[in-house]
Amino acid sequence: MGDAVEVTGLSFTYRGAERPALQGVSLSLDAGEMCYLMGRTGAGKSTLCRCLNGVIPAMQPGELVGQVRVGEDVISGRPVYETARRVGMLFQDFEAQLLASDVEREVAFGLENAGMPGEQMRERVPMLLDLMDLTHVIGRDPATLSGGEKQRLALAAVLAPRPSVLVLDEPTTDIDPRGKEELAEILAVQSDLGTTLLIAEHETGDALDAGSLAVLREGALAFDGEPEQLFADPERCRELGILPLQMPELFARLDLEARPLTPDDAVRSLQQNGWSLGEAECARAQREKEGQAGDALIEVEGVSFTYPQARGPALDDVTLTIAEGEFVVVLGENGSGKSTLARHLNGLLSPTSGSVRVAGRDTRETPVQQMAAQVGYLFQNPDHQIFAATVREEVGFGPHNLGADEAEVERRVGEALEMVELRGTEEASPFVLTKGERQRVALASVLACRPRVIVFDEPTTGLDGIQQRAMMDLLARLNAEGHTIIVITHCTWAAAEYARRAIVLDEGRLVADASVREVFGDEELLARTGQVRPDVTELSQALGGRTLLSVDELARCLRRHEGRGP
Amino acid sequence: MTMSLFRHVDSIGHRRHPVAKLLALPLLFVAPLAFNDPLWALGMLLLTFVIVLASAALPNVGRVVGLGAILLVMSTLLWALMLPEREPTWTLGPLCASPTSVMYGLAMGLRLNALLLLGVAYVSCTRPEEFTWALRRIGVPATATLALSLTFRLAPMLSGTAYTVTQAQTARGLDLRSGGLFTRIARYVPLIVPILAYAMRSADDVTRALESRGLGAASSGRTEYHEYRWDAGDTLLLVGALALAAGAIWLRASGLGEIVGRL
Numbered sequence: 147m148g149d150a151v152e153v154t155g156l157s158f159t160y161r162g163a164e165r166p167a168l169q170g171v172s173l174s175l176d177a178g179e180m181c182y183l184m185g186r187t188g189a190g191k192s193t194l195c196r197c198l199n200g201v202i203p204a205m206q207p208g209e210l211v212g213q214v215r216v217g218e219d220v221i222s223g224r225p226v227y228e229t230a231r232r233v234g235m236l237f238q239d240f241e242a243q244l245l246a247s248d249v250e251r252e253v254a255f256g257l258e259n260a261g262m263p264g265e266q267m268r269e270r271v272p273m274l275l276d277l278m279d280l281t282h283v284i285g286r287d288p289a290t291l292s293g294g295e296k297q298r299l300a301l302a303a304v305l306a307p308r309p310s311v312l313v314l315d316e317p318t319t320d321i322d323p324r325g326k327e328e329l330a331e332i333l334a335v336q337s338d339l340g341t342t343l344l345i346a347e348h349e350t351g352d353a354l355d356a357g358s359l360a361v362l363r364e365g366a367l368a369f370d371g372e373p374e375q376l377f378a379d380p381e382r383c384r385e386l387g388i389l390p391l392q393m394p395e396l397f398a399r400l401d402l403e404a405r406p407l408t409p410d411d412a413v414r415s416l417q418q419n420g421w422s423l424g425e426a427e428c429a430r431a432q433r434e435k436e437g438q439a440g441d442a443l444i445e446v447e448g449v450s451f452t453y454p455q456a457r458g459p460a461l462d463d464v465t466l467t468i469a470e471g472e473f474v475v476v477l478g479e480n481g482s483g484k485s486t487l488a489r490h491l492n493g494l495l496s497p498t499s500g501s502v503r504v505a506g507r508d509t510r511e512t513p514v515q516q517m518a519a520q521v522g523y524l525f526q527n528p529d530h531q532i533f534a535a536t537v538r539e540e541v542g543f544g545p546h547n548l549g550a551d552e553a554e555v556e557r558r559v560g561e562a563l564e565m566v567e568l569r570g571t572e573e574a575s576p577f578v579l580t581k582g583e584r585q586r587v588a589l590a591s592v593l594a595c596r597p598r599v600i601v602f603d604e605p606t607t608g609l610d611g612i613q614q615r616a617m618m619d620l621l622a623r624l625n626a627e628g629h630t631i632i633v634i635t636h637c638t639w640a641a642a643e644y645a646r647r648a649i650v651l652d653e654g655r656l657v658a659d660a661s662v663r664e665v666f667g668d669e670e671l672l673a674r675t676g677q678v679r680p681d682v683t684e685l686s687q688a689l690g691g692r693t694l695l696s697v698d699e700l701a702r703c704l705r706r707h708e709g710r711g712p
Numbered sequence: 713m714t715m716s717l718f719r720h721v722d723s724i725g726h727r728r729h730p731v732a733k734l735l736a737l738p739l740l741f742v743a744p745l746a747f748n749d750p751l752w753a754l755g756m757l758l759l760t761f762v763i764v765l766a767s768a769a770l771p772n773v774g775r776v777v778g779l780g781a782i783l784l785v786m787s788t789l790l791w792a793l794m795l796p797e798r799e800p801t802w803t804l805g806p807l808c809a810s811p812t813s814v815m816y817g818l819a820m821g822l823r824l825n826a827l828l829l830l831g832v833a834y835v836s837c838t839r840p841e842e843f844t845w846a847l848r849r850i851g852v853p854a855t856a857t858l859a860l861s862l863t864f865r866l867a868p869m870l871s872g873t874a875y876t877v878t879q880a881q882t883a884r885g886l887d888l889r890s891g892g893l894f895t896r897i898a899r900y901v902p903l904i905v906p907i908l909a910y911a912m913r914s915a916d917d918v919t920r921a922l923e924s925r926g927l928g929a930a931s932s933g934r935t936e937y938h939e940y941r942w943d944a945g946d947t948l949l950l951v952g953a954l955a956l957a958a959g960a961i962w963l964r965a966s967g968l969g970e971i972v973g974r975l
Contacts, residue, residue, distance in 0.1 A: 196920075199924055201920050201923070201924060204923075205919070205920055205923065225923075225928070226920075226923035226924055227923050227926045227927055227928040230923070230924055230925060230926035231926060234924075235924050237917065237920070237921060237924075239917055241869075242869070242914060242917035242918055242921055243917075243921040243924075243925075245861075245865055245918070245921065245922065245925075246841060247716065247718055247839045247840055247841060248720065248839070250937065251839075251841060251937055251938075254937035255925055256925040256926050257935075257937070258934050258935050258936060258937055259925060259926035259927050259928070259934060260926050261933060261934060261935050262935055263935060264935060264936060264937065264938075264939055267935070267937050268937070271937065285720055286720065287716055287718070287720065289716070289868060303925065304925075307926065489879070492883055494879050494882065494883060513887075514882045514883065515882065515885045515886065515887045516885075517883075518883060518884055518885035519885075522883070522884075523880075523883040525876065525879075525880045525883075527876075529906060529909065529910065530873070530876050530877050530880045530906055530910075531877065531880040531881060531884065531902075531906060532906060533881075533901065533902045533903075533904075533905035533906050534902075534905075543884055543886075543902065544884040544885050547884060547885030547886055547887065548885045577909075591884060592883075592884065595884065595885065
């Protein structure tokens with residue numbers, strides 16, 4: 147059975163920080179309750195999570211006021227290893243939490259530390275691996291597992307000591323839609339078993355089934371109640387930095403009073419009130435989404451690639467062509483070969499067999515440095531490239547490498563910062579900017595090379611709902627200005643709404659290459675490749691077998707029959 | 713991809729008790745170090761291949777062939793030119809060498825390769841956890857073994873980050889292959905800064921993760937998931953390694969396997 151959690155008047159200011167990360171937060175969780183914690187990036191979610199397992203203040207210096215009580219015990223100020231048996235925590239960077247050389251030892255690590263007898267451990271560890279569907283990787287090095295497997299392993303390790311409270315800090319950040327569904331099932335089981343759960347998350351849909359929802363804004367508790375209360379109000383969601391659910395947003399757009407949260411409820415409500423899809427409107431929406439592609443720019447011909455010491459190929463005989471001006475999304479489960487394919491497009495990887503030609507040049511015969519002027523690549527984590535003392539220097543790095551003179555570099559830096567709306571930050575240190583801003587600095591540094599193609603590896607990861615929308619709008623603007631955009635993402639609403647073409651990979655093989663509408667309309671393909679549809683697409687399919695891809699598109703296609711409904 | 717050299721297979725080496733392997737390793741180093749005659753050093757090198765095979769480490773040997781070749785060539789060259797008190801046979805300006813110094817350099821290269829192979833055999837059949845556990849069992853303080861554990865954990869993480877950072881900067885046109893020495897050194901700054909920043913963050917994350925999983929919690933001592941049992945094979949390994957070391961010292965003391973009266 148879980149323990150109740152009582153957070154009372156909690157404030158925390160990191161040493162050296164100007165303002166508190168948490169301000170007077172009071173929150174109660176009943177034993178066995180599942181609570182989602184949301185809010186903008188930097189709102190204090192991770193700080194609150196760390197207060198719950200005692201990492202703050204024990205391992206992160208700062209000024210703490212108030213207290214956290216788990217069951218009858220005050221946690222604040224106790225050593226973390228003492229709290230560990232009662233409060234398990236899955237950190238945002240779960241890979242840093244994997245410490246052992248094989249899967250069984252990983253799960254057993256916490257039990258060994260607790261001094262559990264070997265026989266008991268040897269009973270419990272296989273049970274947990276079975277629960278997490280990890281028996282097939284027993285004996286493997288955790289570093290060799292897929293992203294989803296690593297995440298389930300990290301969770302198994304946290305669950306091993308049977309904590310009464312489980313804290314998860316953005317657990318779905320790097321995992322594919324199927325992985326998210328599996329994780330949701332595991333958490334539901336834990337909740338049923340009576341474990342108290344606090345889950346920090348940006349994905350609004352994930353929080354729908356929670357018993358309660360807490361939202362932080364600038365360190366203070368801005369909402370504490372049932373998720374339905376907040377999610378029914380899209381405007382309030384936006385104010386709090388949460389991406390609204392598509393169903394209530396659609397109904398708000400249609401000026402309807404009802405605020406259904408799921409496609410099923412929305413279908414019932416719309417049909418009862420005489421709404422249906424207009425044929426002419428749907429056809430028009432379909433035409434508007436179809437863009438005019440230019441000449442072939444990237445030609446991938448029979449490409450296979452195997453990493454050194456890998457068990458099998460990461461790419462298997464992939465052939466495709468990308469034309470100038472396209473907006474392409476690459477979909478697939480973790481480990482399906484998306485990033486490997488993308489890194490072939492600018493020559494970072496050379497095919498084991500087959501060829502990649504960019505603007506007619508074979509990537510195997512062209513130095514990667516020269517490819518930078520043709521294909522820009524924005525890595526998932528901006529901190530993997532930021533190094534300079536100022537934003538100006540960071541953004542000017544690429545053009546300098548390509549041989550531009552000082553005046554040209556200055557011009558390109560100005561233009562690139564203008565495009566990402568960071569004009570005025572030239573002299574700032576990129577290290578002090580927010581994650582969203584650092585991502586835009588990284589993008590500006592790619593744009594300054596003036597590439598014809600830009601590849602984005604998970605551009606929305608780690609961003610809050612509002613930042614995700616802003617990033618995707620920026621990509622759309624770049625595409626409208628003539629850049630060919632290729633996006634690797636697990637974010638289905640963004641893929642459906644912004645891209646025109648989808649490439650789907652499965653175990654290194656190309657299994658679909660079609661318009662986004664066709665791909666999201668193919669239920670069998672989506673099920674086979676672990677993808678899910680956005681709510682609007684589910685709704686449009688249920689209403690009239692159409693594949694509509696955004697709230698805006700669906701709102702324009704819905705017509706109300708006169709004389710029906712209240 | 714993984715940086716680890718540990719092989720997830722079963723072998724005679726894998727089945728040995730961690731303490732037996734830890735104690736046998738320095739004893740096994742003695743025989744290759746004992747002889748500076750290249751023929752004897754070659755014999756010892758071939759002997760280490762038996763240990764490599766018994767540890768299922770042969771696939772890992774391929775990963776260190778380049779390093780072994782560099783050790784052999786550089787050692788032969790440097791010792792050929794630097795071995796003191798030899799009658800020079802060949803001179804070129806201030807540089808001089810003799811057949812003895814060349815042979816000594818060659819033997820030194822072979823000896824270093826034997827040590828390298830023994831190391832590869834050891835890490836191929838011993839997990840980092842077994843190594844640190846064995847250290848604790850022979851009395852090394854827990855704080856020191858914890859520091860070693862962290863190093864084992866951070867090394868592959870940093871290696872992975874270095875790979876990603878290099879790709880990210882190369883994709884922005886960074887050229888690490890052309891230019892003079894100082895130009896090239898300057899070009900490493902865009903790699904070093906993000907890697908160091910990541911290293912500092914990772915060290916914090918790993919420390920927090922270790923404590924959050926209860927490291928240091930057990931008042932009555934940490935237990936082990938895997939039980940290690942000492943058997944006759946472990947005794948045989950230690951006795952064999954001891955006999956090999958003693959035999960090598962005795963042979964060398966008898967004047968065998970020696971071309972120069974020094975180590």
